Amino acid sequence: AAPAKAGASAAGPRAPNGRHYLSQPLVRSIYTADPSAHVFGGKLYIYPSHDVPTNIPDDDLGSEYAMHDYRVLRMDRPGGPVTVGPVALDVKQVPWASEKMWAPDAAYKNGTYYLYFPAWDKQGIFRIGVATGRNPMGPFKAEPQPIKGSFSMDPAVFTDRDGTSYMYFGGIWGGQLENWHTGKYVKGSITDLKQDDQPALMPKVAKMSADMKQFAEPPRDARIIDASGKPILGGDHARRFFEASWMFRKGDTYYFTYSTGDTHFLAYATGTSPYGPFTYRGHFLLPVQGWTTHHSIVEWQGKWWLFYADSQLSNKNHLRNVKMTELHFTADGGIQTIDPFKD
Ligand code: FUB
Numbered sequence: 001a002a003p004a005k006a007g008a009s010a011a012g013p014r015a016p017n018g019r020h021y022l023s024q025p026l027v028r029s030i031y032t033a034d035p036s037a038h039v040f041g042g043k044l045y046i047y048p049s050h051d052v053p054t055n056i057p058d059d060d061l062g063s064e065y066a067m068h069d070y071r072v073l074r075m076d077r078p079g080g081p082v083t084v085g086p087v088a089l090d091v092k093q094v095p096w097a098s099e100k101m102w103a104p105d106a107a108y109k110n111g112t113y114y115l116y117f118p119a120w121d122k123q124g125i126f127r128i129g130v131a132t133g134r135n136p137m138g139p140f141k142a143e144p145q146p147i148k149g150s151f152s153m154d155p156a157v158f159t160d161r162d163g164t165s166y167m168y169f170g171g172i173w174g175g176q177l178e179n180w181h182t183g184k185y186v187k188g189s190i191t192d193l194k195q196d197d198q199p200a201l202m203p204k205v206a207k208m209s210a211d212m213k214q215f216a217e218p219p220r221d222a223r224i225i226d227a228s229g230k231p232i233l234g235g236d237h238a239r240r241f242f243e244a245s246w247m248f249r250k251g252d253t254y255y256f257t258y259s260t261g262d263t264h265f266l267a268y269a270t271g272t273s274p275y276g277p278f279t280y281r282g283h284f285l286l287p288v289q290g291w292t293t294h295h296s297i298v299e300w301q302g303k304w305w306l307f308y309a310d311s312q313l314s315n316k317n318h319l320r321n322v323k324m325t326e327l328h329f330t331a332d333g334g335i336q337t338i339d340p341f342k343d
Pocket residue numbers: 033034049062065102103153154171243244292293294
């Protein structure tokens with residue numbers, strides 16, 4: 001057998017913490033993050049952010065995330081090769097947007113594929129846009145205006161069994177959710193409300209219109225509460241919502257999942273309605289290499305899969321790579337905690 005490369009072993013390369021990675025990057029030819037995975041026609045499509053090199057220094061508002069386009073990934077079977085699609089949408093093709101094509105999501109309805117994406121408008125305010133196409137890999141054509149009444153970032157669209165779709169969105173720090181706490185945009189570079197003993201800023205949810213291009217109702221809070229029914233507080237950084245909403249349904253349980261941001265966990269809360277409230281249950285992914293992770297969870301070919309990202313390939317926060325690993329549930333409907341490293 002060929003000798004292992006220095007720093008690597010049969011278990012793969014070692015992370016800076018000296019441990020081995022649980023899983024390997026799905027794609028090495030481009031940098032990708034924030035993987036929103038969907039099964040369309042039996043194949044798995046991943047709608048990730050497309051990270052790009054920049055000299056912008058890291059800051060608390062995520063200024064280093066200077067992405068400007070999207071490319072879609074496709075897998076035909078778990079563990080199989082990953083196809084990297086061409087540019088599916090570029091910021092230059094979005095009339096209202098200026099920069100920061102952050103974490104996207106996608107949906108399918110009646111022969112049309114929908115790409116949902118956040119971007120700064122010409123005033124530097126995050127809005128959420130939609131673009132449509134006939135092919136899950138794109139290209140997508142953007143609507144001329146963002147979704148009316150949209151704000152902040154990280155859209156995730158969930159379609160329930162009755163065919164009704166809902167968008168979950170929002171994120172603090174650079175995601176600007178804190179700028180909207182009065183209901184109107186309040187200018188200023190803030191990270192969160194700094195009200196540790198008050199309810200945390202909650203993710204937002206709105207039902208989508210039948211044509212999937214607008215909100216059918218004003219967005220409302222998707223409340224995350226503790227076991228005693230009280231809202232998770234702003235100072236509870238290990239449990240409070242930060243960004244990266246993702247909803248899935250298993251049986252009759254709605255799982256609202258999200259990132260805790262500055263404490264670097266992926267967390268989940270469960271409820272009996274797509275609107276919540278969602279009762280906090282725990283962390284299901286421990287911190288990865290790099291500042292962010294952002295994920296999706298889908299059932300595919302009889303197993304549940306977690307898609308997430310770390311910075312294995314670059315060791316830079318803003319140049320990430322998407323990964324996948326199997327997700328397991330406990331008998332009481334909990335999600336088993338995943339350690340992104342193994343020994
Ligand atoms: O990729 C840019 C931002 O970083 C995303 O919108 C957040 O979820 C975080 O992953």
